[in-house]
Every structure is written in structure tokens, then in C-alpha cells.
Amino acid sequence: xxxRRISLGILTLLLASLLAACGGSTPATPAAEPxxxxxxxxxxxxxxxxxxxxxxxxxxxAPExxxxxxxQPTPAPLEPLxxxxxxxxxxxxxxxxxxxxxxxxxxxxxxxxxxxxLMDAAVAAFTKNNPDIKVEITGYTGDQAGFTKLTQAVQxxxxxxxxxxxxxxxxxxxxxxxxxxxxxxxxEEDKADIYPNLLQAVSVDGQAYAWPLWVPPVGMYLNLDIxxxxxxxxxxxxxTYEQFVEIAKQLTFTRDNGxxxxxxxxxxxxxxxxxxxxxxxxxxxxxxxxxxxxxFDTPEAxxxxxxxxxxxLVHKVTPPDFGAQTGADIASGFKDRQVYAxxxxxxxxxxxxxxAGMNFDVWPMPIMASGRHQTAGGIGLxxxxxxxxxxxxxxxxxxxxxxxxxEVGMDVEGYYLAPxxxxxxxxxxxxxxxESLVESCYITPIITEWxxxxxxxxxxxxxxxxxxxxAEEALKQPAEEINMILSMGS
Numbered sequence: 035x036x037x038r039r040i041s042l043g044i045l046t047l048l049l050a051s052l053l054a055a056c057g058g059s060t061p062a063t064p065a066a067e068p069x070x071x072x073x074x075x076x077x078x079x080x081x082x083x084x085x086x087x088x089x090x091x092x093x094x095x096a097p098e099x100x101x102x103x104x105x106q107p108t109p110a111p112l113e114p115l116x117x118x119x120x121x122x123x124x125x126x127x128x129x130x131x132x133x134x135x136x137x138x139x140x141x142x143x144x145x146x147x148x149x150x151x152l153m154d155a156a157v158a159a160f161t162k163n164n165p166d167i168k169v170e171i172t173g174y175t176g177d178q179a180g181f182t183k184l185t186q187a188v189q190x191x192x193x194x195x196x197x198x199x200x201x202x203x204x205x206x207x208x209x210x211x212x213x214x215x216x217x218x219x220x221x222e223e224d225k226a227d228i229y230p231n232l233l234q235a236v237s238v239d240g241q242a243y244a245w246p247l248w249v250p251p252v253g254m255y256l257n258l259d260i261x262x263x264x265x266x267x268x269x270x271x272x273x274t275y276e277q278f279v280e281i282a283k284q285l286t287f288t289r290d291n292g293x294x295x296x297x298x299x300x301x302x303x304x305x306x307x308x309x310x311x312x313x314x315x316x317x318x319x320x321x322x323x324x325x326x327x328x329x330f331d332t333p334e335a336x337x338x339x340x341x342x343x344x345x346x347l348v349h350k351v352t353p354p355d356f357g358a359q360t361g362a363d364i365a366s367g368f369k370d371r372q373v374y375a376x377x378x379x380x381x382x383x384x385x386x387x388x389x390a391g392m393n394f395d396v397w398p399m400p401i402m403a404s405g406r407h408q409t410a411g412g413i414g415l416x417x418x419x420x421x422x423x424x425x426x427x428x429x430x431x432x433x434x435x436x437x438x439x440x441e442v443g444m445d446v447e448g449y450y451l452a453p454x455x456x457x458x459x460x461x462x463x464x465x466x467x468x469e470s471l472v473e474s475c476y477i478t479p480i481i482t483e484w485x486x487x488x489x490x491x492x493x494x495x496x497x498x499x500x501x502x503x504x505a506e507e508a509l510k511q512p513a514e515e516i517n518m519i520l521s522m523g524s
Contacts, residue, residue, distance in 0.1 A: 112145040115155035115446060122441035123160040128428035131166040136433070137184060137197040141173030149173075152449055159445040160436050167429055188212050194419050195430045196437075201236075201244075201413050205482045208238045214420045215241040219431040227440075227456040235413055235477035244415035245438040246455030250380035251411040251471040252308055253396040255387075257368055260285055260295060260375040271398055272407075275315070275341060278400040282351035285375035293373055297351035300378045301361050302499065304492035307410040307478060308378050313338035314410060314476055315402030320491070321520070325479050328516040330491065331509045338402065340505040343498045357499035368394075380411055381452050381468040388464045396467040398474075407474040414452065483523045487516050 136157065142150040150173070157169045172193075174180040187193040188207065199207075207213045220242070225233075232246040261268065266284050269277050282297025289295060300309040318335030321328060329335070346352040353359065353367075353374070365383065367374040369392050378399060387394050398407045416434045421427040436442055440458035443449050450461045453469045461469065478484060494508040503511075 112148065112151045114145055115151055117155060117158050117162060118445055121159035121162050121445045123163045123436050123445060124432060124441070126164050126167060126429050126432040128425045128432060130423075130425040130429035132426065133168040133170055134195045134426070134430055134433060135172065135193055136169050137172045137174060137187065137194050139174055139180070139184075139198055141171055143171070143173065152446060155446040156437060156442050156449060159442070160433055164429075164432075167433075169433065188419065191419070195421060195426070196416060196418055196433055198247075198414070198416055201415055201480050202482075202485060204236065204244060204415065204417065204480055205238060207417070208243050209482075212420055213243045214418045214427060214431075215243050216245060216418070216431065216434070217241050219428070219435070224435070227458050229455060229457065229473055231473065231475065231477065232413060232455045235480060236415055238480075244417045245434040247414035247416055247438045248450060248452035248454050248459075249411050249413050249472050249475055249477070250382050250452040251409045251468050251475040252311055252378050252380050252399065253409065253468055253471055254376055254378050254399055255368065255383070256395045256397055257372065257375050258393045258395055259372060264375075268395075269397070273397070273400050275312075275400045275402045279345070279349050279351070282345070282376065283349060286351045293371075294353075295373050295375060296353045298345055298376045298378075299352050299356055299359065299364055299367070299374050301359060301364055302357045302492075302496055303361075304489045308380070309342055310410045310476075311378065311399035311408055312342040312402065315399065315404055315408045316341070317404040319476070320487070321479055325481050326520055328487075328513050328520065331513045334403065335509055336505045339495065339498055339509060341402070342495075343501075343505065346499055347501050357496050381465055384464040384467060385451070396464070398471060407471070408476065409471050409474055410476045410478065413455070413477050413480075481523065483519050486519055490516060 136153075138149065138153050140147070140149045141153055143154075145151045145154065153171055157171060161167060161169055172187075174184050184194070184197070184199070188197070189212070191212075204213070220228075228246055229249075232249065233242050236242050236244040236246055256268070264285055264287065266281060269281055273281075278298075285295065285297040287295050302309055313330070313335055316334040316338035318330060318332055318338055320330045320335075346356045355363075364374065364377055364379075368377055369387060369390060381396075384394075384396060399409050401407060416437050418427070418430045418434050421430060438455060440454070440456060440460070443454070443459055443461070448462070450459060450465065453459070453461055453465060453472045455472070460466070478488070490512050494503065494512060497503040498505050498508045
């Protein structure tokens with residue numbers, strides 16, 4: 035127990051640091067997963083961008099006001115979502131009769147927000163087919179108090195049975211023996227349906243410790259109005275890096291009114307991997323498959339980073355502040371100011387653009403030396419606590435399976451806010467534009483050392499883009515430090 039308390043204390047400190055790096059307020063709608071939560075070691079602020087560019091679920095505690103703010107009207111509760119007469123939710127064979135405790139970040143009861151509306155509906159569909167099982171949902175806030183509340187509940191071993199949490203935190207809970215592996219509960223249908231790369235992503239020492247929910251992969255957003263303005267045809271979906279560069283050059287121009295338009299941009303930030311596809315596309319990975327060795331110092335990685343930097347330094351298709359832009363600037367430049375023709379980002383932003391009636395589309399990232407589509411992203415997951423009661427554990431696993439299934443999407447309209455982790459899940463437009471990218475999506479490592487590692491890599495990548503380091507220097511310099519970090523964690 036002492037070991038658990040120490041590790042969970044570290045978890046609480048990590049989450050508190052995470053909050054310090056992420057300003058903003060709790061989102062009204064559940065966001066697609068961040069590629070990773072911003073690390074505390076760097077003061078870089080999380081961008082105020084559309085969902086999924088950084089950690090949308092983590093929010094900082096507001097400072098005490100010097101004067102009482104004006105009263106704000108309380109939003110009216112959302113209408114409950116309808117439940118089918120015969121839900122698709124499975125009938126649990128666990129034999130469990132009792133209550134499951136389900137903890138959801140950002141949840142507000144009684145339709146208080148979109149998260150509450152969706153989760154209430156999903157749980158209602160499950161319990162309608164399982165009247166002997168009750169599910170109590172507890173919401174926790176994305177601030178230090180909320181995460182402390184969750185970690186203490188998990189540590190207590192009684193108040194949490196099923197829960198959603200940032201993927202970076204999963205290894206800490208696994209190391210403390212607080213999460214149950216799902217391997218014995220995976221059916222052959224599950225194994226055939228869940229994308230293998232996603233099961234591997236939630237595995238620790240060969241065992242899977244979460245039900246993968248969804249993935250927001252990075253895609254290439256195209257501003258179709260700018261394509262039409264320049265008379266540039268859309269490329270084939272299997273376009274190459276060379277074709278991408280040529281199109282970006284055609285879309286880099288000055289309008290008659292003096293506005294400079296750029297062919298491409300992307301957010302370069304320690305909390306995102308929006309431009310990493312150019313490095314991964316050469317056949318490189320940041321770490322070895324077992325996450326024990328740093329591997330971004332290979333010729334493939336160096337070549338990929340150089341090709342990313344060449345967009346700014348050689349081809350001149352990026353804005354002058356490429357590498358230092360905020361997510362808010364990129365989003366407004368793409369949608370409102372119409373000065374960015376293409377940019378790469380995960381799926382979360384697409385819903386906002388669609389709602390605004392923007393004329394855009396999404397393409398796979400260009401194919402590079404690896405000869406295949408390659409992208410990157412984070413993962414949403416639902417974990418089950420290490421429950422000793424076998425019947426209760428089975429019931430909790432049944433709920434976790436349902437909440438990540440195609441069936442829940444049939445029962446609850448709009449449930450999936452990112453492409454599902456299963457082949458059988460179908461999502462609505464515009465999220466469906468990203469479905470084909472899931473299988474080629476590299477999931478950033480779910481290890482406790484990853485936030486520290488990507489924080490080390492970020493300025494190295496920036497300095498290459500700024501022309502201050504060669505790609506080889508930038509990726510070879512941190513090898514010893516990162517390998518030492520990995521060795522200490524093994």
C-alpha cells in the first residue's frame with residue numbers, strides 16, 4: 035500500500051503540473067483524445083485551438099478574482115437523448131446484481147452538458163437490457179481537485195469500477211496493480227474487430243489494460259476555396275511528398291489585396307504530433323517497439339525531419355512563424371482569414387469547421403519513403419479497476435466493452451466524436467473522413483516517461499525548422515539523455 039500511495043502521489047503531482055500547462059475551461063462537449071497531455075517541464079502554453087490539438091480535458095484552476103464577477107446565467111439542461119425500445123446493448127452473463135461505479139471526466143448529471151447527455155443515454159441503454167445492474171456515474175472536473183478526487187477513489191479500491199482517464203496516466207495505475215487486464219475478456223470477435231495497433235498501444239508487458247474507445251488521427255485539412263481560387267486540382271489520395279510540395283508551392287501566393295497565402299502550416303508543440311507524419315513517413319519511430327530504446331536518431335528519422343524543415347527553409351511554403359504558431363492562429367488563418375491552404379491536425383477540429391459551413395476536406399498525409407500511409411494520434415480508452423469479485427469484474431468488463439462498441443453508436447446518436455477503435459464502428463460526417471486513417475495511425479507511447487521525452491524532443495525539432503540545427507544534430511543530441519530516462523523506468 036505504501037508503494038501505491040507513493041506512485042499515486044506522483045500521479046497527482048503529474049496531473050497538477052499538467053493543469054498548470056493547460057489554460058481554459060472545461061469543454062462543454064467531450065473532446066477527442068489529445069495526442070498526449072502537455073508536459074509540465076516546459077512553460078509552453080497549450081494552444082487555444084479546435085479540439086484535440088492538445089489536452090482539451092485538462093483545465094487550470096482559475097485565480098481568485100479581485101472582485102465578484104457578474105452573475106452568469108445557468109445554461110438550460112440538454113434534453114435527454116432517446117433510448118431505443120430494444121437497445122443493442124448486450125445482456126451480461128456475469129450474474130452480478132448490484133451497482134457499478136463509473137467515473138467520467140467532465141460529466142455533468144441530468145443533461146448538464148453534452149458529456150452528461152451522451153453518457154446518461156449510453157448507460158441507460160446498457161441498464162435497460164441489464165435491469166439487475168445499476169450504474170452510478172460520477173463526474174470529476176479537469177482541475178487539480180478533480181484529479182485528486184479520482185486518484186484517491188482509485189487508491190481506496192471501492193468507489194471506482196470503470197473509468198475514463200488520459201492515456202498517459204494508465205501506466206502509473208497499471209504499475210500499482212489498480213487496473214485489470216482485459217485479455218481474458220476479449221472474445222475472438224473483439225480481437226478481429228479492434229485494430230491491432232490499438233490493442234498493442236494499451237498493452238503493458240504483453241497484456242492489454244484498457245478497452246480502446248476512439249482515435250483522433252492526424253489528417254491533412256484542405257481549404258477548398260483556396261484550391262478553387264488558384265485553379266489547383268485536388269491531388270490523388272495516395273499523393274506523394276513530392277506532389278504535396280508542388281501543390282503547396284502553387285497555393286503559396288500574394289492576393290491583390292496584399293494578403294500572403296501559404297500552402298501549408300502545422301502546430302509544432304510539445305503536446306501534439308500534428309507534423310510528425312513527415313518523420314514517421316520515412317519509416318522512423320521515436321522509440322523501439324518495446325519502448326526501451328530511443329530510435330529517432332536513425333537515417334530515416336533524420337531524413338523525415340529534414341523534409342519537414344525543407345517546407346520552410348527550401349520550398350518556402352510555410353508562414354514565417356512556422357514552428358512557433360499557436361493553434362488559435364492556425365485555426366483562424368485556415369477558416370476565417372483564408373490564408374492557409376493546407377494544414378495537418380487530428381479529427382477534432384473538423385466538426386467545428388463543418389458546423390461553420392466551411393468548404394474544406396481532409397486527405398491522408400502524403401506518402402513518403404516508407405511507401406505507405408502513415409499518421410499519428412492519441413487514443414481514448416476505458417479501463418476497469420482491479421476488482422476481486424469475479425461476477426462484478428465480468429459485469430464491469432461487459433460495460434467497458436459496450437461503451438467502446440459499434441452497438442453503443444447505434445443506441446446513442448452522436449456518441450462517437452472521433453473514429454472508433456473498432457472496424458465495425460461507423461461515425462457521421464465529418465468525423466468519417468478520418469476513418470481510413472485509423473489503421474495507419476501511430477499511437478504515441480503510453481509510458482510514464484513519454485511526457486518527459488517529447489518535451490526534450492520538441493525544441494530540437496523547432497530548432498531544425500528555424501534553421502538553427504541540422505536534422506542530424508537535433509535528433510542525435512538527445513539520444514543519451516532519453517536512453518537514460520528509459521533505462522531508469524524499466
